[in-house]
Amino acid sequence: MLSKRIIPCLDVREGRTTKGIKFKNNVDIGDPVEMALMYYEAGADEIVFYDITASHEKRDIMIDVVRKVAETIFIPFSVGGGIRTLEDMRDVLLAGAEKVSVNSAAVRNPEIISQGAAAFGNQCIVLGMDVKHVGKSEQIPSGYEIVINGGRKYMGMDALAWALKGQALGAGEICLNSIDADGTKDGYELTLTELISSSVDIPVIASGGAGHPVHLRDVLTQGKADAALIASMVHYGTYTMPDIKSYLDHEGVKIRSAW
Amino acid sequence: MIAVIDYDAGNLTSVSRALSHINVENVITNDIKLIESAERIIFPGVGAAGSAMKSLTRLGLDKAIRQAVESGKPVLGICLGTQIILQKSQENQAKCLGIIDGTVQAFSEIFQSRGIKGLKIPHMGWNRIDLKADHPVFAGLKENDEFYFVHGYYPLPDNLSQVIATTDYGIEFPSIIGMNNLVATQFHPEKSGNPGLTILKNFSSWEPC
Numbered sequence: 001m002l003s004k005r006i007i008p009c010l011d012v013r014e015g016r017t018t019k020g021i022k023f024k025n026n027v028d029i030g031d032p033v034e035m036a037l038m039y040y041e042a043g044a045d046e047i048v049f050y051d052i053t054a055s056h057e058k059r060d061i062m063i064d065v066v067r068k069v070a071e072t073i074f075i076p077f078s079v080g081g082g083i084r085t086l087e088d089m090r091d092v093l094l095a096g097a098e099k100v101s102v103n104s105a106a107v108r109n110p111e112i113i114s115q116g117a118a119a120f121g122n123q124c125i126v127l128g129m130d131v132k133h134v135g136k137s138e139q140i141p142s143g144y145e146i147v148i149n150g151g152r153k154y155m156g157m158d159a160l161a162w163a164l165k166g167q168a169l170g171a172g173e174i175c176l177n178s179i180d181a182d183g184t185k186d187g188y189e190l191t192l193t194e195l196i197s198s199s200v201d202i203p204v205i206a207s208g209g210a211g212h213p214v215h216l217r218d219v220l221t222q223g224k225a226d227a228a229l230i231a232s233m234v235h236y237g238t239y240t241m242p243d244i245k246s247y248l249d250h251e252g253v254k255i256r257s258a259w
Numbered sequence: 260m261i262a263v264i265d266y267d268a269g270n271l272t273s274v275s276r277a278l279s280h281i282n283v284e285n286v287i288t289n290d291i292k293l294i295e296s297a298e299r300i301i302f303p304g305v306g307a308a309g310s311a312m313k314s315l316t317r318l319g320l321d322k323a324i325r326q327a328v329e330s331g332k333p334v335l336g337i338c339l340g341t342q343i344i345l346q347k348s349q350e351n352q353a354k355c356l357g358i359i360d361g362t363v364q365a366f367s368e369i370f371q372s373r374g375i376k377g378l379k380i381p382h383m384g385w386n387r388i389d390l391k392a393d394h395p396v397f398a399g400l401k402e403n404d405e406f407y408f409v410h411g412y413y414p415l416p417d418n419l420s421q422v423i424a425t426t427d428y429g430i431e432f433p434s435i436i437g438m439n440n441l442v443a444t445q446f447h448p449e450k451s452g453n454p455g456l457t458i459l460k461n462f463s464s465w466e467p468c
Contacts (some may be wrong), residue, residue, distance in 0.1 A: 001427055003385040003405060040452070045385055074277050076407060076450050096272055098450065121306045123381055123409045172381060172409075203379045226379060256385040258403040259452050 003256040004220045005045035005227035006244060007205060008234055010035055012081075013052045015061040019235055026052070029235055033068045039234070040073035042241035043259045047073070048101070048175070048205075048229060051081035059088070063095045070096020080128050080175070089116050093124060101175055103128035104148035107155055107162075110169055117170030126205075127171035131159045131192060132179045144192055151179035163196045174200060175229070177207035185211025185233065193223035205229055213239060213247040220253050261285040261463060262297035264324065264340075266304070266314040274303045274337065277449035281456055283463040291323045299463065300327045303449075304339030308363065308412075309351035311339055321356060328358050328441050333465050335396075336443030341436065342414050344443055350412050359436060361416035366428070375429040381411045386446075388424040388434050396442050396461045397423065397435065404454035406446035408434075413445055440467035 010017045010032050017035055018026040029035075036047050049069070051062040059082060066079055079092045080101030089100045100120075106113050106127060116125045130151060136143040144159035163174055176196050178189035188209045197204040206225035210216060216228045233239050248255045263274050265287045278285040278301075285301075286293065294300060302324060304311055315321045328334050336344050343355045348363035355363070366380050385405040390397055413432040416422060423442065426434035434445045442462070448455035 001386065002382065002408075005384050070273065071276055071280070074280065074450060074456060075452050076409075076447075094272065096276065098273070123305065123383065173383065201380055203381075203383050226384065256405045258401055258405065259454075 001254050003045070003254050004225075004248070005205075006043075006216065006241065006248075006255065007046045007048055007227055007229050008035075008039045008044050008241075009048040009050065009207070009229045009231045011050045011052050011231075012062060012065060013054075014058055015065055017235075018052065019232055032065050033072055035235075036069045036077070037072050039241060040075055043245055043256065044075065044241055045256055046075055046227070047077040049077065049079045049081075049097075051079065053082065056082060059091075063091055066092055066095035066097050078126055080126065084112075086112070086115055086119055089120060089124075093120055099124050099126050099173070101126035101128040103130065106166065107146060107148055107157065110165065113166055113169040113171050117172070122170045122172040125171050126173045126175050127163070127166035128175045128177065129159060129162065129166075130177050130179050131189075133189070133192070142195060144195070147179055159192070160195060160199060163200050167200050167202050171202060173203045173205065175205040175207055177229075178209060181209030182207070183232075184209050187211065187215040188219035188223060188225070188228070190218060190223045193219055193225050197224040197226070203227065213244045216244060217248055217251045217253055220248070260297050261299045261301055262294045263287045263301045263303060264294065264320060265289040266311065266318055266320050271303055273447075274301055274449045277456060277459055278463070281460050281463070283459070289318050289320060291319055294320075294323045294327065297332075299333045299335070300324070301335045301337065301462075302340035302343075303337040304343065306339055307350055307353075308339065308342055308348035308355060309353040311343060312353050312355060315343070315356075324356060325358060331440050331467065333462060333467055334441045335462050336441070337449070338410060338445060338447055341443035341445050342412060344436075344441070345414055345416065348412060358441065359416050359421055359438065360418060361414065361421075363412045364415050364432075365412050367411065369430055373430070378429045381409050382428045383409045385451075386426050386428065386434075388426050388446075389431075390424045390435075391422060394423055394437075394442070396458060396465050398461055399457050400454055406434075406444070406448070406451040406455060408446045410445060414443070
């Protein structure tokens with residue numbers, strides 16, 4: 001039986017891991033390669049890196065981080081943030097990442113999904129979605145709208161329709177981030193996650209709002225997510241990977257228990 | 260020296276990096292002479308069966324792989340590399356190498372025909388294996404060890420004695436197949452943490468009888 005994946009997420013700016021709330025007030029919390037190794041050894045099932053380096057010219061710093069991570073850990077990891085072209089995808093994959101995630105670039109140019117899938121395989125392409133609850137309307141029938149620029153810009157696109165379109169274009173996985181829940185530590189957006197995950201055939205990673213192991217249990221069962229992204233709850237030592245996994249195991253969620 | 264066969268099919272560097280990490284000398288290559296002289300062969304791959312077969316044929320690597328298997332040297336297939344060892348794939352109805360008799364099946368078709376619902380495709384993530392018999396390449400693994408899979412198709416040899424392990428995803432499918440000097444995993448040992456590195460280490464010293 002397939003295990004539910006627990007995935008630490010590292011925001012990286014100019015080669016250092018940072019953490020902010022709702023994309024603001026970022027503080028330095030360590031070296032991404034060292035943190036990746038720590039999580040690998042602690043039983044992380046995968047790792048997600050978001051490059052939040054503002055300047056596109058400094059992308060080489062991230063490629064260097066990716067290369068070092070690939071020499072250090074032997075589980076899959078993905079890289080997102082600032083991926084705009086096939087060339088950006090190729091750089092990250094050749095440096096050793098398993099997957100690339102595209103978010104606002106795909107909103108602006110959906111063809112990047114199909115081009116990436118054709119060039120590197122569907123399994124390489126993760127569609128990142130930032131979503132806000134706006135209430136149902138004619139334009140947004142699901143009540144959830146796609147936003148970009150860290151939640152500042154509303155795109156007038158329905159989140160469910162976009163998820164289905166992303167799948168049709170060849171995305172191999174969806175990373176679904178609720179801007180409303182992000183940084184709150186009050187739990188994942190269960191309604192949204194359940195809606196998207198039960199409507200698509202590809203795996204869905206839930207993101208935003210994790211603060212307690214119970215939140216992971218809820219999103220992996222009730223929310224029907226295939227994987228759960230975590231950040232501050234482990235970055236600051238509030239919980240460890242083994243704490244979370246043994247809780248989930250105890251709660252009957254199938255997780256990878258040996259590594 | 261292990262030759263990791265390069266045929267433009269996905270992330271070969273991760274196999275090479277994992278081998279280097281456990282101090283196993285290796286080279287990523289499509290040079291037929293180098294493949295002939297290598298002690299062992301790893302045949303990895305990510306992507307679609309049809310385009311992979313085209314690349315292999317264009318580079319003359321289809322013959323090189325057949326020869327390696329016939330020569331008796333240890334050969335390890337990984338993921339798409341495993342599927343291509345069979346005769347034919349349901350993916351684009353691609354004709355494959357035919358080293359092992361059998362076909363590559365789609366999860367989507369078997370799920371539909373058996374009325375299995377609610378399972379995502381690809382089968383992506385960590386899952387266990389159930390070893391059918393002891394095998395030196397898979398020695399030293401724990402029962403609850405898990406391995407990283409990402410695939411929408413799975414190998415199905417005609418001769419079930421060539422199934423070394425199975426995995427449960429809606430159905431019980433072959434996750435390791437092999438015969439004589441050939442072993443092939445549907446999962447990615449190079450991305451499966453310590454249990455995966457154990458397999459690569461075992462393979463690098465395996466002497467098939």
